[in-house]
Amino acid sequence: MGLIENAERPNFILTTIDTLLRWGRSHSLWWCNAGSACCSLEFAAMGGARYDMDRIGSGLVRASPRQSDVLLIPGPITKKMAPIFVRVYNQMPDPKWVIAMGSCAISGGAFRESYSMTRGADTVLPVDVYVPGCPVRPEALFYGLLKLRARVRGTSNIGLAHREPIYVPPDLPPEWEAEVREFLGEHEAC
Amino acid sequence: MTVDLEAVAAAHSGRVDREGLDPAIVVPRETWRQLAQALSEAGVWFSDLTCVDRGETVEVVAQVCASASEQITLKTVLPNRDLTVDSLWPVWPGMDWLEREAYDMFGVSFVGHPDLTRILMFDGFEGYPLRKSFLLETEEKAS
Ligand code: SF4
Numbered sequence: 001m002g003l004i005e006n007a008e009r010p011n012f013i014l015t016t017i018d019t020l021l022r023w024g025r026s027h028s029l030w031w032c033n034a035g036s037a038c039c040s041l042e043f044a045a046m047g048g049a050r051y052d053m054d055r056i057g058s059g060l061v062r063a064s065p066r067q068s069d070v071l072l073i074p075g076p077i078t079k080k081m082a083p084i085f086v087r088v089y090n091q092m093p094d095p096k097w098v099i100a101m102g103s104c105a106i107s108g109g110a111f112r113e114s115y116s117m118t119r120g121a122d123t124v125l126p127v128d129v130y131v132p133g134c135p136v137r138p139e140a141l142f143y144g145l146l147k148l149r150a151r152v153r154g155t156s157n158i159g160l161a162h163r164e165p166i167y168v169p170p171d172l173p174p175e176w177e178a179e180v181r182e183f184l185g186e187h188e189a190c
Numbered sequence: 191m192t193v194d195l196e197a198v199a200a201a202h203s204g205r206v207d208r209e210g211l212d213p214a215i216v217v218p219r220e221t222w223r224q225l226a227q228a229l230s231e232a233g234v235w236f237s238d239l240t241c242v243d244r245g246e247t248v249e250v251v252a253q254v255c256a257s258a259s260e261q262i263t264l265k266t267v268l269p270n271r272d273l274t275v276d277s278l279w280p281v282w283p284g285m286d287w288l289e290r291e292a293y294d295m296f297g298v299s300f301v302g303h304p305d306l307t308r309i310l311m312f313d314g315f316e317g318y319p320l321r322k323s324f325l326l327e328t329e330e331k332a333s
Contacts, residue, residue, distance in 0.1 A: 080312040113326055115319040116311065 025069065025095070026153035027057040029145070032068035034088060037075025038135055039102035045138045046145075058145060065091040070148070073121045074136075076104035076111050082124045089125050097128040097148055102136050109134060129166045139180045144168045146180070193232060193256045201228070207265070212253075214263035222250075222266045223276040223302075229254060230281045234262070239278070239288040241296040243322045248296055250275055268298065277303040295320040 033043060046053045053059050062068040065088045077085055089098070100121040103109030108119040121127050128151075131144040147166045195206045195213055202225045204217030217225050226236075238253040244267075252264040268275060277300035278285045289300045290309040297318035300306055308315065317324050 079315075080310075113328060115317075115324070115326060 022153050026149045028060075029056075029058045029070050029097075029149060029152065030060045030062050030068045031058065032065045032071045032088065032092060033061050034071060034073055034085060035075070036073065036077060036081065037102075037104060039074035039104070039133075042135045042138050043072060043074050043101065043141060046141060051138045051142055053142070053145065056145070056149065058149075065089075066093060068092055069096055071096065071098045071125070072101060073098065073105045073125070073127075074101040076108065077118045077121055077124055078116050079118055080116070082118055085121075085124055095152075097152070098125050099129045099131060099141075099144060099148065100127045101131050101141060101144075103132060103134045106130050106132060129168065131168045140168055143180050192260060193229070193234065193262065195262065198225070198228060210263060212261040212263050214265050216265045216267070219266045219268060219275045222264075223278060223281065225264060226252070226278045226281040229256075229262075229264075232256075236278070236282050236285065237261075239285060239292060241292050241298055241320075243296065243320065245322060246270055248273055248298060248321075250292065250298060252278065273297055274299045274301055276301050277306075279303050294318070297321065 033040065035043070045051065047059060047061075058070075065071070069092070071089055071092060073085070089096070098121070100106050104111060104117075105121040105127075108114075108117050111117040112119055118124055129144045129148050131140050133140050144166065147168070151166065195215060199206045199215045199217070202215075202217045202221040204215055204221065204225070207214040207216050215225065234254050234256045236252055236254045240251055242249040242251060247267050247269055250266050250268065254262050254264060256262060266275060273296070275298060277289055279289065279300070280302060286304070287309060289303050290306060292298050293300060293303075293306050294308045294310050295318060307313070311319070
């Protein structure tokens with residue numbers, strides 16, 4: 001992979017392989033769930049029949065960070081745990097993405113003033129997607145995942161791509177709900 | 191089994207305080223471990239240990255049970271400038287983690303504890319977060 005990512009100029013062969021890689025990756029975003037608090041349960045709801053993240057190939061929550069692509073941070077990071085989160089992140093192979101789930105992971109949330117908490121996951125790790133809520137609704141996380149998937153498919157892996165974070169809007173605009181519903185509806189088996 | 195609180199308190203130069211929900215034996219810190227020892231020999235077991243910050247003083251509070259329905263509180267009052275008291279670990283080994291927590295959160299040193307290190311916070315953390323004098327990061331900035 002290093003050859004592709006370090007290549008300076010895209011050419012026909014690289015872009016073709018790149019397209020293939022992006023397509024493959026976007027359909028197999030595997031999780032590393034660093035379940036640090038209650039938002040983790042909403043993530044578990046995503047695996048159930050209603051949301052069923054398996055339908056987009058993201059159903060595998062790996063026990064090892066070495067096999068995963070997306071680090072999910074569903075809750076606050078305590079100062080004591082922060083080095084362990086960094087270690088897990090470092091163990092994940094590139095390319096990797098981080099989703100901060102819930103107000104705790106975004107800013108510290110209810111524990112912001114606490115003596116033992118960091119103020120958001122982005123004080124510790126580079127975060128790609130921020131999904132607000134307390135707890136986050138599974139639809140919101142699904143929306144974040146769909147956005148990330150579109151990003152993974154659309155972003156070239158040639159050269160070092162700078163990644164701007166994706167912010168999922170907190171006030172549930174009808175468009176995104178419609179988008180998720182439409183997506184779920186299309187794929188709904190039952 | 192009932193414990194004669196007045197007699198036990200008198201034997202350890204303390205007093206009985208009946209203001210709270212359960213009667214409390216308040217003793218000076220010199221007799222803290224002897225009190226626990228005497229109660230333990232009478233068949234009393236402990237259920238909890240914590241501290242209360244009163245500003246000028248810190249109270250060490252232990253909850254013990256003589257029977258399922260008979261709860262007794264043991265207290266000793268330490269001045270802020272010298273927060274040391276005998277550990278109850280030799281009497282009740284289960285006090286191990288409770289005393290470490292009290293040390294971690296309030297800075298009370300338990301003399302005779304086998305491994306008095308922080309238990310909830312990481313090593314290198316500064317201050318004792320449940321003390322009233324502890325400043326949060328925002329308060330530090332404001333002051
Ligand atoms: S945002 Fe709310 S639900 Fe999520 S981890 Fe924090 S407190 Fe729990």
